[in-house]
Amino acid sequence: MKNISHKVVERSFIYIRALTNISRQNKDVISSAELAGVTGLSDNTVRKDISHFRAVGKPGVGYEVSKLRNVLEDNVLHREVINVVLVGVGNLGQAILKYPGFSRERLNVIAGFDTDRSKCDRKINDVMIYPFSDFSEKMKTLSADIAVMAVPAISAQEVADRMVASGFKALVNFSAKALEVPERVFVKNIDLTIEFLSLYANARGIK
Amino acid sequence: MKNISHKVVERSFIYIRALTNISRQNKDVISSAELAGVTGLSDNTVRKDISHFRAVGKPGVGYEVSKLRNVLEDNVLHREVINVVLVGVGNLGQAILKYPGFSRERLNVIAGFDTDRSKCDRKINDVMIYPFSDFSEKMKTLSADIAVMAVPAISAQEVADRMVASGFKALVNFSAKALEVPERVFVKNIDLTIEFLSLYANARGIK
DNA sequence: TAGATTGTTAATCGATTAACAATC
DNA sequence: TAGATTGTTAATCGATTAACAATC
Numbered sequence: 516m517k518n519i520s521h522k523v524v525e526r527s528f529i530y531i532r533a534l535t536n537i538s539r540q541n542k543d544v545i546s547s548a549e550l551a552g553v554t555g556l557s558d559n560t561v562r563k564d565i566s567h568f569r570a571v572g573k574p575g576v577g578y579e580v581s582k583l584r585n586v587l588e589d590n591v592l593h594r595e596v597i598n599v600v601l602v603g604v605g606n607l608g609q610a611i612l613k614y615p616g617f618s619r620e621r622l623n624v625i626a627g628f629d630t631d632r633s634k635c636d637r638k639i640n641d642v643m644i645y646p647f648s649d650f651s652e653k654m655k656t657l658s659a660d661i662a663v664m665a666v667p668a669i670s671a672q673e674v675a676d677r678m679v680a681s682g683f684k685a686l687v688n689f690s691a692k693a694l695e696v697p698e699r700v701f702v703k704n705i706d707l708t709i710e711f712l713s714l715y716a717n718a719r720g721i722k
Numbered sequence: 723m724k725n726i727s728h729k730v731v732e733r734s735f736i737y738i739r740a741l742t743n744i745s746r747q748n749k750d751v752i753s754s755a756e757l758a759g760v761t762g763l764s765d766n767t768v769r770k771d772i773s774h775f776r777a778v779g780k781p782g783v784g785y786e787v788s789k790l791r792n793v794l795e796d797n798v799l800h801r802e803v804i805n806v807v808l809v810g811v812g813n814l815g816q817a818i819l820k821y822p823g824f825s826r827e828r829l830n831v832i833a834g835f836d837t838d839r840s841k842c843d844r845k846i847n848d849v850m851i852y853p854f855s856d857f858s859e860k861m862k863t864l865s866a867d868i869a870v871m872a873v874p875a876i877s878a879q880e881v882a883d884r885m886v887a888s889g890f891k892a893l894v895n896f897s898a899k900a901l902e903v904p905e906r907v908f909v910k911n912i913d914l915t916i917e918f919l920s921l922y923a924n925a926r927g928i929k
Numbered sequence: 930t931a932g933a934t935t936g937t938t939a940a941t942c943g944a945t946t947a948a949c950a951a952t953c
Numbered sequence: 954t955a956g957a958t959t960g961t962t963a964a965t966c967g968a969t970t971a972a973c974a975a976t977c
Contacts, residue, residue: 764946766946766947767944770945780952781952782952783953
């Protein structure tokens with residue numbers, strides 16, 4: 516279980532989801548080529564990725580669906596419930612609170628925070644929203660794994676600092692700000708504007 | 723302007739945005755090291771990226787901010803207005819319709835579509851929502867560059883097929899489905915669940 | 930057994946980092 | 954001029970693809 520790259524981990528979750536669908540169709544065995552087909556990857560990549568974990572396939576036959584899923588889930592911790600807190604309950608924040616995909620995969624939003632008091636002290640989609648000024652205090656009683664920032668770029672660094680101070684090691688940053696955090700903290704930047712612009716540029720053929 | 727990778731294009735937009743901020747501070751010249759600082763990249767990467775375009779820096783001095791921005795904008799087509807259509811006006815779709823970052827960067831949502839008729843024939847954030855059954859017909863009169871899919875995985879392939887049939891070459895796919903499209907069509911997959919799960923796995927130390 | 934498919938090693942490809950001569 | 958910084962080439966690193974012996 517050494518030196519598994521972020522890309523392999525990411526694809527492992529894609530395999531897990533595909534295998535879940537496949538087992539619903541009462542299919543017990545799948546080849547790397549078939550799994551590649553449904554995930555849009557190559558059979559080489561599938562076999563290579565799986566080989567990072569415990570060998571579980573049968574040459575000439577393929578992979579037992581449930582066994583492969585178990586091995587992958589064990590290795591990427593898919594069995595655990597992941598608690599998420601959200602800072603910034605604007606349009607994007609509320610969409611995240613209501614995102615139907617999360618609960619299916621054990622992602623559990625346990626609290627929201629906002630500086631706008633009119634949004635606070637009520638529930639959205641069963642999730643309580645608190646004033647951001649209470650963040651550090653609240654986090655003493657809540658146990659969370661990931662913090663999501665759906666805040667404007669201007670306040671992003673300040674929010675990140677508070678999260679780091681509260682001990683978060685994993686931040687999702689939807690703002691346009693490049694966050695400065697200690698090396699031990701993992702930041703996933705999701706910048707919709709950049710994604711859209713670069714997709715367009717690529718499709719228009721900058722190459 | 724040959725063989726510019728997607729990553730270089732993406733970072734070019736990040737540089738453009740940083741340079742816009744910097745020029746507001748009445749700073750005329752910037753070094754690769756300074757630009758690296760504000761974008762969270764390395765000075766080597768900054769210089770290497772810029773070198774893909776027309777040389778514009780002065781050894782010993784740095785880059786003229788406005789000139790560098792112009793060169794980058796020209797090369798990644800940042801001057802153009804990009805028209806976007808949205809299919810799926812659920813929570814995530816509505817957040818996209820209202821996303822404040824888009825208009826600042828010339829991303830212009832021109833229409834929304836949904837199968838739920840109760841969402842149709844009205845405006846959300848000034849954008850008209852139409853029944854998805856009218857998609858192909860409507861697209862004959864609208865001119866759009868990017869199509870965004872914020873629909874459930876189950877209907878994603880069908881929606882993508884309609885978009886391809888209407889001539890779209892660039893799709894943003896927020897669903898969990900791996901889309902099958904012709905090679906000429908560019909797909910950007912943004913799967914929030916996978917992003918969150920893999921961030922957590924990485925932070926927990928799968929390595 | 931013959932055919933199919935794994936697990937793994939080697940080859941390729943691409944991206945990042947290092948280094949430094951050129952030059953402002 | 955001396956110091957600073959570019960543009961570019963070379964070195965390194967990592968990820969993907971190809972290929973095939975092992976084996977079910």
